[in-house]
Amino acid sequence: MTTDHTPSSESPNNTSRFLALAFILLAPLIMLGCPSGGNRPASESPSQPSSPPKSTTDFDGERAFEHVRKQVEFGPRPAGSAELEKARNYLIDQLKSYGLKVTTDEFHATTPIGERKMVNVIAELPGESTDAIIISSHYDTKYFKDIKFVGANDGGSSTGALLEIARVMAAKQKPRLTYWFVFFDGEEAFCVDWDECTNPNPADPKNPLPDHTYGSRHMVAQLTEKNQLKQVRAMILLDMVGYKNLQFGRPEELSSRWLIDLVWQTAKELGYGAQFVNSAEGIGDDDHAPFMRAGVEALDIIQLTTYARYWHTKEDTLDKISAKSLKIVGDTVIVSLPKIEERLASKR
Numbered sequence: 346m347t348t349d350h351t352p353s354s355e356s357p358n359n360t361s362r363f364l365a366l367a368f369i370l371l372a373p374l375i376m377l378g379c380p381s382g383g384n385r386p387a388s389e390s391p392s393q394p395s396s397p398p399k400s401t402t403d404f405d406g407e408r409a410f411e412h413v414r415k416q417v418e419f420g421p422r423p424a425g426s427a428e429l430e431k432a433r434n435y436l437i438d439q440l441k442s443y444g445l446k447v448t449t450d451e452f453h454a455t456t457p458i459g460e461r462k463m464v465n466v467i468a469e470l471p472g473e474s475t476d477a478i479i480i481s482s483h484y485d486t487k488y489f490k491d492i493k494f495v496g497a498n499d500g501g502s503s504t505g506a507l508l509e510i511a512r513v514m515a516a517k518q519k520p521r522l523t524y525w526f527v528f529f530d531g532e533e534a535f536c537v538d539w540d541e542c543t544n545p546n547p548a549d550p551k552n553p554l555p556d557h558t559y560g561s562r563h564m565v566a567q568l569t570e571k572n573q574l575k576q577v578r579a580m581i582l583l584d585m586v587g588y589k590n591l592q593f594g595r596p597e598e599l600s601s602r603w604l605i606d607l608v609w610q611t612a613k614e615l616g617y618g619a620q621f622v623n624s625a626e627g628i629g630d631d632d633h634a635p636f637m638r639a640g641v642e643a644l645d646i647i648q649l650t651t652y653a654r655y656w657h658t659k660e661d662t663l664d665k666i667s668a669k670s671l672k673i674v675g676d677t678v679i680v681s682l683p684k685i686e687e688r689l690a691s692k693r
């Protein structure tokens with residue numbers, strides 16, 4: 346998966362590193378000026394600053410919302426369209442501006458309406474380990490012959506949230522594991538229904554290929570071929586995460602149980618228990634499924650049942666989306682990540 350390698354020229358972490366260093370150097374001086382510090386034995390180290398615990402992250406819901414608006418303004422963005430190419434260039438520009446190394450993986454897929462060019466976009470944030478966690482979204486919108494489908498929630502919201510997660514993560518200190526922020530092309534079926542059509546499978550004619558999840562299936566095949574799949578320790582997929590009446594059920598039937606438990610518990614601790622509820626969310630299939638089938642621990646954060654009235658209709662528009670919902674998802678994912686790293690470390 347190479348065509349567009351851009352080395353990051355400057356570290357986004359310099360400012361925060363400088364502030365941390367300044368604090369370490371100045372803290373003893375601050376302690377000297379503190380009246381209660383006078384009786385402290387010289388050997389005792391200064392106590393931690395007593396700032397209240399930060400309940401949320403630097404994830405900016407308004408920034409994420411603007412990314413969704415931009416996607417919608419490009420118009421319907423089915424795989425292979427000029428509009429999707431504009432959306433892709435926007436993603437790449439944003440990701441590079443965060444100091445991330447961006448790679449594009451272009452391929453040609455056979456679909457029920459002919460061959461289509463598709464491009465997965467991958468931004469890498471190197472960690473202390475080369476073991477990787479994927480955080481992902483699809484950025485194509487479903488192809489319709491007769492309606493103008495802009496996919497504000499389905500395609501747009503998760504793409505906006507993922508961009509903002511990438512920005513926040515890139516500005517923090519180097520993570521324990523490497524992160525791949527992956528924007529899949531071709532998640533949507535070209536036929537109206539998900540399983541309505543199939544595509545020929547030259548390698549195994551008796552098992553035709555599905556008409557959906559083109560980008561994620563391609564990425565799993567590439568990683569398998571390069572013997573890199575074992576590097577991927579976990580995969581989180583965001584799909585339809587911006588509805589103003591946000592409510593995620595647990596995707597029990599097709600996600601790793603420990604990832605569901607960990608993320609739902611984190612949401613509760615952040616005060617987002619009303620949005621991450623305990624009912625089951627039924628999902629048939631999605632971009633995380635090819636990874637799961639290949640043995641990768643995965644989680645799909647998706648709101649399908651309670652968005653069904655707008656899903657795949659011309660009503661999936663920007664007025665259904667809220668910055669607050671995007672922030673709830675962004676915070677929950679970002680706060681969950683160190684806990685996921687911890688769990689993975691104990692597993693190996």
Ligand SMILES: [Zn+2]
Nearest residue numbers: 487499533657
């Ligand atoms: Zn869809």
